[in-house]
Amino acid sequence: MNQKIRQLAAGLMVCYVVLFVALNYWQVGQKEELDAKFDNTRQVLREFNRPRGEIISADGVVVARSLPDTTNESLDFVRDYPTGDLMSNVTGYFTKDFGSTQVERQYGDVLVGSTVAQQVRGLGNLLDGNVDNAGSVQLTLRHDAQLAAKFALGAREGSVTVTDPNTGAVIAMYSNPTYDPNDFVGVPFEEARDAITELQNADGNPLLANAYQERYMPGSTFKVITAGIGLESGVLTRETNFPRERQYVPPQTNDPINNYNGSQCGGDMAEVFRRSCNIPFAKTAIELGVDRFVAGTKNWGIDEQLPIDLPRAATSTIGNVENLDKALPLLAIRGFGQSEVQMVPLHMAMVAGAVANGGQMMSPYVVDATFDQAGRELDRTSPSLWKTPISPATAALETEFMTGVVQSGTASCCMTLDGGIQAAAKTGTAELGLDSNPDLSHAWIIAFAPAENPRFAISVVLTNVQSTQDVSATGGRLAGPIAKDMLDFLLTGQGAI
């Protein structure tokens, strides 16, 4: 019998070795795969039962905080957003059942205090019996600027983005429609599910931060980029003169390209820029050719995800470039920002910022600094250069052109700032060219001010605006006043620092 008992021992041993192997498989081998499963809420749950720090605007307003849970959700804390929909594009939301977004997601480890630096610093607290190691996040966005943007935009659909061109810090980024996270955070599950489902199905993607997660046809604001590429490559100079003409027939087609409203338009660079003629920029694109044009747009960061410190940023595009050399009319049209060109509103603010900053395009960021539980600084974002699309000389030239737009061009109506401050701008009216609604456009303006010593760069886009017979929905007329309001507020108004 002893032999059988030994065999039994060996058999049971094998069983336990199998268990050990299986244990390794799940806990180590499959760990990452299981952790990444969409319905795995372990990570969120763990964070939910820990104190979570505040998100604070640059001017000290608490925009996200945790309160003790008073509902019957059996969680210790519930997230609260005191400013409602004002900052939700940037703070995002933090839910148990529907995931988390934006700063709440990207800086979750800081907010619960699980970064290595916080854990090391928090060791002393643990000995005191204090496990509240939650950090806080300070945004670059100003609550007052955000309110001004919201007020300026009013009920219109679109977004307003203001950055500091010298650092890339985002000072305001508001889009309409948006959402109030309190509608589905900290409410019973069914109510939250209904609210979020409604938002998911709503027009205009309110759950997306349209300013950096959506892209729109840029229209003539794109001419800043085309002009930049032309000037850098030598195809354009300050002296380049374009004939005054109504029509231009690009190669490979018989269909002519028109200027806006079919006007006759031409002259030197400053004039065609100021008046926003289409034909000169179509010609520039054709003269650059596909390779130089595409390479040039890449220098401006097109076709690359925006390097913002938030998750899931959109990517600007000039559309499909395969076989574009066999479709040169499309290239010509893209030269002035129509057709398949689509730009992220934040990216357009960065384009204005690059011109303002001597040709240097800074990486945008929304988090200025993070702090530990005791308020000691953990990390401060240092500005970083993303792209250098143009030389300082070209930047100076484009600044001159954009100043002309404000002084006597398409934005002369609306961009004269208070206090005699000179702004530089470029307008855009992107005709969506829908057969069903030919007058539907996106109205754009990108600008910076003061022109000599720029402190703010801005992009404003009003989406899906309708031209009527009396009033044409142009970027200058519609978006211009919003940009002016914002710049006045920040430079000479209540928001001037």
Next chain:
Amino acid sequence: MADGLIDDQPSHRRRSPIAARRRNTELTLIVMAGLITAVAYALAALGTNAEIPPGIVVFVAILLGLLVCAHIVVRLVARGADGTLLPLAALLHGIGFVMITRLDDRLAGLQATWSLMAIGIFVGTLLFVQRTTDLANKKWLFFVAGAFLLLLPMVPGVGQTFNGARIWVSIGPINFQPGEFAKIALAIFFAAYLAERRELIAAKTWKVGPLYLPEPRYILPVIVAWGFAVIVMVGERDLGSSLLFFTLFVVMMWVATENAGYLFIGAILFGGAAWFSWSNFGHVQTRVSNWINPWDDPLGGGYQTIQALYGLADGGLLGTGLGRGNPGQVPEAQNDFIFASIGEEFGLIGATAILMSYVLIVGAGLRTALRTDRTFEKLLATGLTTIVGVQAFIIIGGVLKVIPLTGITLPFVSYGGSSLLSNYILLALLIRVSDSAARRLGELPDDPTTGERWKAWRLSRRIRQAVKRGETPADFVEAVS
């Protein structure tokens, strides 16, 4: 006088270096297990509520007090037994208790009561069963008791169904799972019966076609007991216990007869039964499909397994830390799935320690079976060890998706009075067999037990009285025998 017949020396105090060494090892290990439990208890409270529990000193005192009490009883009545069995059980029990406390405060109080009773029944079993032969002599009693306990949940008005299995009995305020106790009774019966008849059964004198089978009348009681158990378990929808009983029976037949054919027959029977129940019972099909791919029904049948796996993955190598994970996401986390909770919060390292503890218990149990020279003790130790080893394998394997999930408790770790009490009885019996083996190997003097000394004292008194009356010792011996 009767000097040659009766030894009046206080012989149970005679020195034995081997026994003393074993008991000192046991004491050291038991204190270590207690301290590990105490530290885990404090850590769990720190992780959950960020404070050292106020009653920690009382907790440690009671815990160590209980363990030392169990140890002292072993020292008194089973001092030759293996020194690792009790500490291993104490460690598993302690970790399980901490995990249950961490999962559910309300259950913690109940589990504490059960723990107290478990130590009590452990001590009681050791004191009551001082000779293994007492068990063997009462094998038919165990047969009847086992059958009775198995049938009890089927009795209308008494049996209760929880979570789909009718394995509970409610009598007044007391709820228990008689199956947990039936497994021990049947193991004792199998061991005793097979020890007595193994040669007859192994002889295979009955020829059916090409097969030589044991004489039916010798094998019949075993078949009846086994078939009864399995059928009842299947009737009660208790798949885990059915598997356990089946394995226990096959292993004991195999070891007793030294005939590997029983393993073969067992495999065929099991395959047939598995196929039959798979094709006839919906709940078996559900179990199997949940095993193959739990993600087919992630919010229904697969939920428990999926959540357990997420927990294990979240724990990773080092675990989330006690009180820092979310093992409560898994239904029945304190019971069948407590291994997943341990894996989540203690990590691979902690879960491996649990696996190692079972391996060591199995090792100690089978070492006992090897050491003893009595067939009954060999078979009993083998059977009891198989119960612990296989039961732990069935549920851990189910949690880890190695085999289909069949609900059964994790010995010593899971929440539940029936489980704890029965496993401590089992442990006491193993320790008793181990002690008996040591005595027969001459490692310590085979002192008479308390009961035997009591009998001897009464006998000597009667002899003295008889001598006074003028009878000769020879007459008397004749009279009492």
